Each structure stands twice: as C-alpha cells, then as structure tokens.
Amino acid sequence: MPKQKCIICGKPLNDGIMINGRGICKNCEERIIKAESGTDFYEYYKGCIRKTIAYYMIRGVDYNWLNYPL
Ligand SMILES: [Zn+2]
Numbered sequence: 001m002p003k004q005k006c007i008i009c010g011k012p013l014n015d016g017i018m019i020n021g022r023g024i025c026k027n028c029e030e031r032i033i034k035a036e037s038g039t040d041f042y043e044y045y046k047g048c049i050r051k052t053i054a055y056y057m058i059r060g061v062d063y064n065w066l067n068y069p070l
Contacts, residue, residue: 007048008032 004013006025013023024032028045035042 008045 004018004023005011006013006016006028007022008024008028008031011025013025016023016025016027016029018024031041032045035045
C-alpha cells in the first residue's frame with residue numbers, strides 16, 4: 001500500500017485524518033481547527049479541499065467553516 005501524503009503540506013502521513021482517501025496530518029489538522037477565516041492558511045486550505053474533496057464529514061468535528069459550494 002503506497003504511503004499517503006498530507007494534502008496540505010505534502011509530507012508523508014504518519015498520523016492524522018482521512019477524508020475520502022485523502023490524508024491530512026495531525027499537524028495540519030490542528031492548524032485547520034485553529035485557523036480563522038480570512039487567513040492565508042485558511043484560504044490555502046479551502047483551495048486544497050475544493051480540489052480534492054467533494055464530501056466532508058470528519059469525526060464529528062464541527063467544520064462549519066467549510067460550508068461553501070463545492
Ligand atoms: Zn500536513
């Protein structure tokens with residue numbers, strides 16, 4: 001099985017979350033949760049999501065800030 005890479009930072013995925021087969025490392029996940037709308041990281045992350053993920057539901061975490069048309 002090929003090693004997964006984080007869709008945000010591109011590093012090999014050792015820990016973190018999977019969304020539709022795409023991985024986000026623990027480090028980026030924490031950044032995302034703390035990210036505020038309008039920051040560079042937030043905008044960058046939204047771009048990553050838009051490109052790679054059409055459906056979003058993770059671990060019951062409140063990702064309301066991702067509510068935008070895909
Ligand atoms: Zn990452």
